Amino acid sequence: MCLQVLAACYKALSDHHRGRYAALAIAAVVIVVGIPLWWKTTETYRAWLPFSEISELDSLQLQLSVDIEVVFSRGTLTPEQQKKFPLSHVNQKEHQFLSLSCLLLPPTEADLSLHMLSESSCGSVVVYVIPESAALLPEDVKVYVGQRRTALLRSPPFKSSWSLKEVLSNLDMEVEQVVSTMSFSHQDIVAALSDRVRMAKVTKESMADSMRAIKSSPGYEITFSLLNPDPRSHSLHWDIEGAVQSCIQPLLNKLAPIANFSVDSQILYYAVLGVNPRFDNSVSAYTLSADSLSHVINPVEARLGSNAASSNPVLNFLLYVPDSHHSPLFIRDHSKREVPSNAFHSPRWGGIMVYNVNEMYGPEAERPVDININMAKVMGVFLAQLRLMLGVQHTHPPTGFVLQSPGSAGLADWELDRLLWSRSVENIATASTTITSLAQLLDQIGNIVINDNIAQQVSSAVTSLQSAVAELEAGNLAFALQYSREAILASERAFFDPSLLHLLYFPDDQKFAIYIPLFLPMCVPIVLSLLKIVSEAKKKRADKQAKSD
């Protein structure tokens, strides 16, 4: 009898224990297997991104350095000072060559032969210091800047007793002026960054320059359009092909390191300007005032057509030949004077030139009149506008500076360098803003899928950015520009990747709402039995304590 009761007791107890263990085991399975499984199957794929490096980019310190070579020609330094020269600073051969030949030549040829002498790398500056009394430069000229990367500097009077250090420090001022003319000044860099960074200290001039210039991009489409609003009276002919070959192409070849350029042209008939010019009796001509110029472009732009074959920014240059009822047509500036070039430009868009042909034929000429357009005149204006659009800043040299004219290419080497400096800085700024905003976006919206290729693009953009910054610091301008272009390309590709938008937008609350019919019935018994087990354990402990007491 007693045994039976014991067995029953034991069975009840083990049954009770079995239930408890089963509940615990199920809870454990749900927590260890179920929840991770559900989490894993419903989570979005997010590849790893170098967030820490990206956040470093946010507060990027740029340090630009320029290689400056200062060469003293014979006669500038006393033998005493020369002796103290460390050998690495001077090249004896150059020194002699300079003293022998160059002083006899006019500055232009001197510049060329100096360039032959030392092939200076992209971004560097060579300053030749010539004696104060040298006849190479005219009397009042202090500094002569050549077509390449060289400058001639008339040395200030040195005292023969000065040590080399004093001589150099005496030169510092001049060399700095030369460098800020030939490579970059603080203002240029700030202006290049003005779009990305808010800074107050920018002069109006350089601000206007940077606003006029089209933004840095891997390629540009240059389109020349001839607008002929009156094909019944004028049959226009322009040899655009030859003109582009001889005027525009040399400049574009020179600018090839910056971007790829493609040149197109078209003729648009019945294309009219958006404003009606006013007839001015005093000059018996039609005039367009400066205020109305802003309304000219929009109606024309609809006819220009976008470039179907690429997505690069387009620079438009329009040659407008007014119809016979509205010619001659002149553009007047704000002070009501006629503009000698009869052209204007719109920042980051392009330029328009008005070309009057009414004097080329008499009233009894047979219509349509065949007219050949003087392309040299047209291209001179367009080339000037193109330089502005591309951001070739016109420099304001300090007094006493003479700049050699850029020659057939339309661009001196050091002008190109100036452009490269500001472009590299701008590229770096653009790429880093793109990458940081992308990282910010991905960080904020957890639902976006990050594919492996996006992660790869982002990290390659970051590495290119870092190497671009490093190259800038080392003064290797060409590499810096190349890396900064790579960075821009990679960052844009990552930013505009369509796979970022693929996932349908499911907010978390909706996701949970869908799973509620599963979660609620499953979790309630588990939670209740766990609570029961806990309360039983507490009760038991209390019982035990009471017993032991």
Place this chain on the structure above:
Amino acid sequence: KFSQISRSYDIVCLLGRSYRCKCRPPARDQFQEELVIRPLHSGDIYASFQFRTLWDTDFLQERQKKVSHYRLFPKSLGQVLSKFSVRELHISFTQGFWRTMQWGQPFIPSPPGAELWVWFHHTVSDVDGNWKELTNVLSGIFCASLNFIDMTNTVQPSASFKPLGLGNATDHRFLRYATLPREIVCTENLTPWKKLLPCGSKAGLAVLMKSEKLFHSSFHSQAVHIRPICQDEQCTSKAWELRQTLNVVFDHYTSGQGKKEWSLFKMFSRTLTEACPLASSSKVYVDITDNPELFELSPATHLLSRAVVLGDRRTYSVYDLTRAETFGQLRSFNLLLRWKGDNMLRPLLHAERYVAGFGLQTGEIHTVIYNNHPYRAFPVLLMDSVPWYLQLYVHTLTVTSKSRDNKPSYIHYQPAKDRHRPHLLEMLIQLPPHSMTEVTVQFERALLKWTEYTPDPNHGFYVGSSVVSALVPSMVAMSTNFTQDQPLFSSFVPVKEESSYFVRVYTEPLLVNLPTPDFSMPYNVICLTCTVVAVGYGSFYNLLTRTFQVDEPSPPLAKRLANFIRRIRGVPLLA
């Protein structure tokens, strides 16, 4: 946008040669425009505009010498040609269906919706990639939804679409063909099309194109055809031809209170005042073959042109807009025409199509092709491109003419791949004289994924027109000699032999209903499965965790009631 006055710069271009060249090279491009008006026997009026730009250049040159200086040829299309190495491009946008039985053959046929077929140059390595990008660019140029062309509706017909221009490419790997039967054509497609013309809509025949009139019509079709052609008979030099066509059929019989009378002003609400000054020829043709019995024309012209068009000898009155006397005293040209009688003409080749069957599981596509020639049999090429969600059973394909089995002499069938490729069925069928040939094939409707349905799935799914291409025996001798002064409308498809002419007939597009689910279904399914799982889990959990004890059975209700009463009464309880 703000503008600034340019400073003038003294920048000297070193000009390699003088720009005031006295000798001017002959114009390397030319432009022609033409309007044909044909009164149809149904009482409607068919107006067909054709604009042709010829340019003796080569877009497919090597990279160094890219074509980039445009005069009459539109720059946007030229850039597309050279970027994607396109050899031939044909694109059409059509609103309405061309009723061959009532209207006869059109000059250039086109199916309802949008149609695009492109031959790529044989140097293209990634044809599919180029095709994808090209459709996207074209959809931007023409403001159309051509970007919906993808691999699921693109086919490579093996025989039906041969290049119309120079060169006899036969490798159909470089051909892509797609239709969008659902595409709706409207003003936004016409405006970019007009912009491609050198004179725009400012001068010449294009001034007649007023969109509220053009789209208030029974049929509207605009197309662009680009192909390389020969400059002369010997084909010594090659030129690129851009042909822009616009075909409209106006229903003036019903809207004009039964009076068969029309004029340019009534049709287009404009009159012509000048030719496009850039055009080397600008002409208006009026089909007066049935004159003078049927109608009279004013102003009358003594310039007549005879041409053999689509197997029929026609006579046209010609108005040359480049001559001042066409416009008369009022300096405006308005053509007026009055009808007097009626008769009917049957087209020799005609085709129609419908879907048969009931329910939402299976169906049958019937294509009926008529040969109305009294005594000649001729072969036709039938091409069908069916989307993958109609699963064709090719073993059920039957071709019967005159209630006898008609075995196709050539069949090219490319089965569909679900979600990747449509069916392509091409066959060469011999049509007996004066007969009706019926092609039937059964299909089963597939179930789509819920994201694959269009926004209004209950409207149905479109299946593009079938294309019937044939060399129809001509009643009269076709002229095969190549001359420049042929009217444009008769020179589009090159005539190879005198005894026949090429005709392409498009059937109606089909509208097929697919089984459409209730779109709130996914949520319901999730809820239901979750509930089922939860119920199963609950009982399982109970079974595992609960302990079961044998309980004393409680006394039945009657006994308890009795005991309750007994307790009140103080009587001993029942056991």
